[in-house]
Amino acid sequence: MAETTTAATAAAPTLEVRNLQTHFFTRAGVVRAVDDVSFTIGRGKVLGLVGESGSGKTVTGFSIMKLVDPPGRIVGGSILFQGKDLATRSEEEMRNLRGNRIAMIFQDPMMTLNPVLRIDTQMIETVQAHEKVSEADARARARDALGMVGIPSPDERLKSYPHQFSGGMRQRVAIAIALLHRPDLIVADEPTTALDVTIQGQILAEVQKLCATTGTAMLWITHDLSVVAGLADDIAVMYAGRVVEFGDVGEVLDKPLHPYTHGLIGSVPSRNKRGEPLRQIPGMTPSLLNLPEGCSFRARCPRAAADCIVMPELHPWLPQRLARCHHPHLEEVAAA
Amino acid sequence: MSVYLLRRLIQAAGVVLAMSIIVFIGVFAIGDPVEILISPDADQIERERAVAALGLDLPLWQQYLVFLGKAVQGDLGRSFVFNEPALQLILQRMPATLELALAATVGAIIIGLPLGLYAGLKPNSLGSKAIMAGSILGFSLPTFWVGLMLIMIFAVQLGWLPSTGRGETRELLGLRWSFLTADGLSHLVMPALNLALFKISLVIRLTRAGVRETMLMDYVKFARAKGLSPFRVTFVHVFKNILIPVITVTGLEFGSTIAFSVVTESIFAWPGMGKLIIDSINVLDRPVIVAYLMIIVLMFITINLVVDLMYSVLDPRVRLDSK
Numbered sequence: 183m184a185e186t187t188t189a190a191t192a193a194a195p196t197l198e199v200r201n202l203q204t205h206f207f208t209r210a211g212v213v214r215a216v217d218d219v220s221f222t223i224g225r226g227k228v229l230g231l232v233g234e235s236g237s238g239k240t241v242t243g244f245s246i247m248k249l250v251d252p253p254g255r256i257v258g259g260s261i262l263f264q265g266k267d268l269a270t271r272s273e274e275e276m277r278n279l280r281g282n283r284i285a286m287i288f289q290d291p292m293m294t295l296n297p298v299l300r301i302d303t304q305m306i307e308t309v310q311a312h313e314k315v316s317e318a319d320a321r322a323r324a325r326d327a328l329g330m331v332g333i334p335s336p337d338e339r340l341k342s343y344p345h346q347f348s349g350g351m352r353q354r355v356a357i358a359i360a361l362l363h364r365p366d367l368i369v370a371d372e373p374t375t376a377l378d379v380t381i382q383g384q385i386l387a388e389v390q391k392l393c394a395t396t397g398t399a400m401l402w403i404t405h406d407l408s409v410v411a412g413l414a415d416d417i418a419v420m421y422a423g424r425v426v427e428f429g430d431v432g433e434v435l436d437k438p439l440h441p442y443t444h445g446l447i448g449s450v451p452s453r454n455k456r457g458e459p460l461r462q463i464p465g466m467t468p469s470l471l472n473l474p475e476g477c478s479f480r481a482r483c484p485r486a487a488a489d490c491i492v493m494p495e496l497h498p499w500l501p502q503r504l505a506r507c508h509h510p511h512l513e514e515v516a517a518a
Numbered sequence: 519m520s521v522y523l524l525r526r527l528i529q530a531a532g533v534v535l536a537m538s539i540i541v542f543i544g545v546f547a548i549g550d551p552v553e554i555l556i557s558p559d560a561d562q563i564e565r566e567r568a569v570a571a572l573g574l575d576l577p578l579w580q581q582y583l584v585f586l587g588k589a590v591q592g593d594l595g596r597s598f599v600f601n602e603p604a605l606q607l608i609l610q611r612m613p614a615t616l617e618l619a620l621a622a623t624v625g626a627i628i629i630g631l632p633l634g635l636y637a638g639l640k641p642n643s644l645g646s647k648a649i650m651a652g653s654i655l656g657f658s659l660p661t662f663w664v665g666l667m668l669i670m671i672f673a674v675q676l677g678w679l680p681s682t683g684r685g686e687t688r689e690l691l692g693l694r695w696s697f698l699t700a701d702g703l704s705h706l707v708m709p710a711l712n713l714a715l716f717k718i719s720l721v722i723r724l725t726r727a728g729v730r731e732t733m734l735m736d737y738v739k740f741a742r743a744k745g746l747s748p749f750r751v752t753f754v755h756v757f758k759n760i761l762i763p764v765i766t767v768t769g770l771e772f773g774s775t776i777a778f779s780v781v782t783e784s785i786f787a788w789p790g791m792g793k794l795i796i797d798s799i800n801v802l803d804r805p806v807i808v809a810y811l812m813i814i815v816l817m818f819i820t821i822n823l824v825v826d827l828m829y830s831v832l833d834p835r836v837r838l839d840s841k
Contacts, residue, residue: 245832249739249742277745277746279748280745281743281744281745285743285744288739292735294740296737296755296758297737297759297833297834297835298833298834299758307754308745308746311744311747311750343835345834356740359744439614
């Protein structure tokens with residue numbers, strides 16, 4: 183029995199999210215922040231979750247941690263972590279997983295560390311929340327983790343307060359905290375958005391190295407396509423609370439199937455488009471309070487037709503390539 | 519640190535000097551004590567002799583300079599009524615007032631913090647709504663009325679608690695305290711509660727607002743994402759952050775508690791400084807009024823300094839180095 187469980191755990195992907203729905207029940211109505219999100223992350227793989235502000239990326243991340251606060255609630259779908267559904271776990275079981283098997287890195291490093299507690303307090307408490315170890319051992323672990331993310335003289339820095347660190351250094355501390363228990367999954371919510379490009383590059387390289395060596399899977403939430411291109415194995419594109427395209431990062435960025443992904447890539451400035459005006463996607467993101475009937479991208483889509491009044495499913499148009507569209511850009515894939 | 523302290527002390531001396539001028543002119547403007555102190559039957563010669571003895575025949579600026587010269591040597595004048603040094607008179611009464619104010623402040627924190635914490639963590643529960651409604655009463659009911667009601671209920675109707683005086687006292691560190699004896703404690707409860715009522719409401723509201731604000735911070739969510747127990751998140755991560763405003767305000771309030779214990783002391787006949795100042799104002803006992811106000815000013819300055827120092831202990835971002 184024990185062997186079959188182990189085998190099943192090994193075979194199952196680290197994280198499989200199926201038809202996740204997280205809604206916020208506000209006075210103005212139900213906000214469908216996440217309305218149908220599905221993706222898979224294998225062991226040691228990095229998935230880039232891409233979308234505009236308000237497309238539901240962050241709520242997806244918090245849903246996986248089960249840290250969605252009221253009025254928000256996970257109302258449907260399943261989150262399979264190593265084959266077992268997190269939705270059915272009790273709060274106490276989730277607490278044991280958080281910071282231990284599933285860690286999270288937040289967007290703004292200036293806000294994630296408690297300003298009145300020293301770095302060593304904040305790291306040691308994380309170690310001791312999940313393992314019965316002495317304070318000296320926990321301190322040694324914390325020091326090693328700081329060294330691993332490239333913080334010089336970690337012994338002294340442990341005794342510092344967060345305000346004595348720069349933004350980049352604080353994000354390294356947050357990453358070191360996430361790495362303390364060598365988690366199986368890290369949910370990283372735009373962790374480099376608030377940082378300088380040079381620091382961003384350093385941190386990306388560190389993270390990539392760590393994933394490859396420890397087998398940690400990573401959900402990298404971002405709106406920066408260039409970061410995803412360099413870091414992720416797979417990409418999931420979100421629009422208005424739904425995943426509209428999923429597939430290998432190279433293929434999706436090269437020949438996107440969904441018109442939204444197409445528009446998104448087209449609006450990124452690049453060297454070989456110098457002098458041309460940037461293309462933009464016409465119109466605005468719809469309000470999540472009252473989404474249009476059918477495909478939510480319909481009103482902005484150049485390929486929209488009458489049948490788009492029916493919401494398309496996430497369909498495997500090509501092997502390992504899913505898109506939620508009735509009229510995907512298949513001809514460009516065929517032409518190439 | 520020592521440079522910081524020195525600078526603060528020089529500032530304090532300036533404030534005391536400015537305050538002494540204002541107080542002196544203010545008290546001079548209230549009225550002429552001669553009318554009250556000297557019997558109407560006295561003839562002109564007796565009258566002039568008495569005025570000269572009190573130093574009231576000099577012009578105001580000379581009276582002030584005489585006062586200042588003596589004050590520097592620690593002499594704040596003699597009471598017209600008791601014919602004792604005003605400072606000594608006040609210092610005799612000070613322990614009683616300090617005890618009352620301390621009991622009220624400690625009580626406000628012991629009662630206010632847990633209630634505010636509960637109201638902040640469970641803002642929509644019935645208990646929280648009751649606490650918040652109660653705190654509005656605590657803010658708006660006048661102290662003297664609540665004091666009279668307390669006496670009516672607990673002293674007159676139920677007869678549980680005595681309504682006047684300090685009760686039996688015991689000596690500690692050279693001062694007499696009520697809280698060390700059972701009888702003294704029973705005398706202390708009602709006036710302390712009366713004086714604390716406003717502060718309990720204040721602490722509840724501050725704590726609740728702090729908790730609600732802090733709970734939304736990213737670092738609290740991050741603490742939860744680290745898998746910490748709810749107990750540790752609340753009592754380490756949230757609590758330490760809300761203590762900063764609570765300590766500041768209760769600390770600053772301590773000064774007003776002492777200054778405004780006047781009302782409570784009058785109602786419960788608590789033999790403190792507040793009662794003395796009311797009596798002194800009634801008979802225009804100038805030296806006592808001036809000395810009392812100077813001591814209150816000094817106390818406020820000291821409290822501000824202590825609060826600033828505690829602030830730097832609680833909040834690592836505030837360091838008092840003069841770098």
